[in-house]
Amino acid sequence: MSTAALLALLVVIGLVTFVYRYAMIGLFANRSLPGWLHALCRHIAPASFAALTAGELFIHGGEVVLALTAPKPWAALVAALVAWRTGNVLATIGAGMAALYVFKWLF
Amino acid sequence: MHPKLAEFLAGCRDEAPLQLGVVPFGMLYGIGAIQAGMPVWVAQLASAVVFAGAAQLVIVQMLAVGAGALPIGLTSGLLNLRHMLYSMSIAEHVRHLPRRWRLLLAYLLTDEAYAVAILRYQVTPAPDDRPDLRHWYFLGCGFTLWLTWQLSTAAGLLFGASVPAGWDIDFAVPLTFIALLAMLMKERAGQAAALVAALAALAFAALPYKLGLVVAIVLGLVAGVWASKRRGAER
Numbered sequence: 390m391s392t393a394a395l396l397a398l399l400v401v402i403g404l405v406t407f408v409y410r411y412a413m414i415g416l417f418a419n420r421s422l423p424g425w426l427h428a429l430c431r432h433i434a435p436a437s438f439a440a441l442t443a444g445e446l447f448i449h450g451g452e453v454v455l456a457l458t459a460p461k462p463w464a465a466l467v468a469a470l471v472a473w474r475t476g477n478v479l480a481t482i483g484a485g486m487a488a489l490y491v492f493k494w495l496f
Numbered sequence: 497m498h499p500k501l502a503e504f505l506a507g508c509r510d511e512a513p514l515q516l517g518v519v520p521f522g523m524l525y526g527i528g529a530i531q532a533g534m535p536v537w538v539a540q541l542a543s544a545v546v547f548a549g550a551a552q553l554v555i556v557q558m559l560a561v562g563a564g565a566l567p568i569g570l571t572s573g574l575l576n577l578r579h580m581l582y583s584m585s586i587a588e589h590v591r592h593l594p595r596r597w598r599l600l601l602a603y604l605l606t607d608e609a610y611a612v613a614i615l616r617y618q619v620t621p622a623p624d625d626r627p628d629l630r631h632w633y634f635l636g637c638g639f640t641l642w643l644t645w646q647l648s649t650a651a652g653l654l655f656g657a658s659v660p661a662g663w664d665i666d667f668a669v670p671l672t673f674i675a676l677l678a679m680l681m682k683e684r685a686g687q688a689a690a691l692v693a694a695l696a697a698l699a700f701a702a703l704p705y706k707l708g709l710v711v712a713i714v715l716g717l718v719a720g721v722w723a724s725k726r727r728g729a730e731r
Contacts (some may be wrong), residue, residue, distance in 0.1 A: 414598050435609060440713050453698050
């Protein structure tokens with residue numbers, strides 16, 4: 390791809406992304422969300438982050454890889470427990486990275 | 497301290513720990529961009545124009561294997577579709593703001609900034625006796641993330657090649673999401689939504705153009721609404 394084509398592609402992607410981000414803020418500037426949409430909103434964040442996390446942990450190159458000796462899912466489990474107990478982002482990342490190094494050494 | 501500045505700084509402070517996941521993410525993108533043969537200035541510009549980590553990472557991965565503009569555009573278009581949901585969920589909180597504020601906050605509406613800002617909006621109600629300044633908090637979150645994203649992109653472009661792959665710095669990204677998820681699931685009745693979305697993400701992993709992610713989020717939303725209806729705890 391030429392630099393000009395790449396630049397054009399990136400600008401289009403950037404514009405589309407901005408339209409996504411502004412769309413609903415703009416649309417619902419002067420009116421309330423209908424009740425059913427409002428009910429949906431509270432689930433947007435957990436559903437999005439869960440889907441992203443599952444993909445990061447178990448999807449490699451478009452394929453689902455489930456292996457008992459894969460260190461990352463186990464380290465993620467440790468991190469999830471720490472996150473649940475402490476609610477602290479730094480502690481979660483620290484525990485998760487430490488657990489990853491331990492499991493990589495063990496397996 | 498001026499209350500606006502205090503809110504802004506509170507946003508910066510609460511967003512700060514997440515930067516531990518953002519820095520490796522940005523550096524990985526920078527490294528990937530160089531490996532894909534992207535000119536350095538274009539790669540840096542993309543971090544300001546696109547400003548969406550997951551999409552940028554996918555773009556350079558696809559460029560590296562010689563994908564064309566159409567599949568790249570489609571994939572990032574679908575991957576970023578979730579931002580429209582973020583936009584919907586934040587809409588009611590920014591409705592009272594002037595348009596320039598709404599445009600600015602929309603530009604800054606990324607995964608990590610959204611997650612921290614929405615927690616503030618949902619947990620801290622608007623004060624009755626003084627003006628609602630929570631948009632300054634949101635701005636603090638967005639600004640912190642934006643700055644880190646630009647700097648870590650630059651760091652990846654400049655010295656990314658010297659970070660050993662064995663350090664697994666990329667693992668900090670899902671760890672950040674896990675931390676956010678734990679907080680979100682404590683605050684909301686989000687367990688059903690999260691569980692179904694995660695399982696569906698795996699079930700539909702084979703769909704092209706990252707369509708599986710979109711399907712998974714939608715199914716998660718349906719499950720969440722259904723579960724809270726069953727509990728009769730709606731609103």
